[in-house]
């Protein structure tokens with residue numbers, strides 16, 4: 001007899017970013033982080049560009065880890081509503097994360113006006129632990145927005161961003177990096193990008209069709225193309241090497257367990273919604289299905305009951321990448 005499944009927790013984009021912060025934080029590959037720290041050590045100040053910055057999770061994690069007291073960050077995202085919540089998000093998450101975050105001034109109201117006439121905010125100031133961080137938010141597309149390529153950066157970072165993009169867009173981004181930055185190209189630190197390797201513990205025979213359909217959903221054709229999904233980390237490494245970067249890669253899997261019930265429920269929601277959509281699509285095409293909606297419902301209910309009993313563990317494969325430029329290769 002299956003336990004009754006608790007109501008689904010479907011987070012908003014903002015809630016999801018807040019929720020995943022802790023899993024991202026503890027999953028990052030420490031060896032690569034040490035390389036980043038080494039790269040910036042000894043500088044009096046640095047200028048960091050955060051691609052797909054969302055509500056500022058990358059800043060909150062990285063700013064106190066970088067051994068530079070004076071930091072200027074530019075956060076770019078096409079979702080202005082998330083950028084408008086950077087200070088609030090950092091302050092809220094800072095409560096659970098060692099550095100104390102103090103928003104030294106209110107995020108300018110113009111940031112809330114989002115895009116249109118106000119594509120970027122006036123500078124905001126945060127104190128994140130010992131670090132004084134000035135930041136600006138740019139509402140825009142980092143692949144095509146000329147402002148991203150008009151400035152000089154000491155470091156470019158992106159956390160959990162490229163999985164959502166198709167390969168040709170990522171290739172276009174690297175082409176922009178090569179042609180614009182050339183010999184003054186900064187290194188890129190790209191973290192928590194999906195890799196194959198979604199596993200469930202304990203295992204069940206239905207895991208394989210669920211996994212296959214979930215990944216197929218990420219890779220389905222959409223108006224903008226096929227998102228890279230679980231191929232993103234490897235595609236990034238390949239495209240970066242082709243552009244002239246030296247690629248350092250390390251695994252950074254999420255290992256979700258009994259202490260991560262909300263994350264596990266949210267992950268099960270994503271899986272259930274995606275697999276249901278794929279099964280409905282397949283049903284419309286009248287494909288014979290060995291695995292159907294009823295089997296999915298049983299699988300999800302059993303998994304939710306395991307979460308409630310503290311028995312389910314999910315591993316989500318990711319990789320971190322540290323991409324250092326070969327000036328001569330990039331100049332060609």
Ligand SMILES: C[S@@+](CC[C@H](N)C(=O)[O-])C[C@H]1O[C@@H](n2cnc3c(N)ncnc32)[C@H](O)[C@@H]1O
Pocket residue numbers: 017051052053054055056057058076077078079082140141142143158159160161164165
């Ligand atoms: C999963 S969220 C990660 C947010 C943040 N980096 C973090 O770690 O909390 C991915 C973000 O990338 C942004 N994004 C994706 N493609 C983008 C693009 N081409 N230009 C600007 N933002 C983009 C989305 O709007 C979203 O906020």
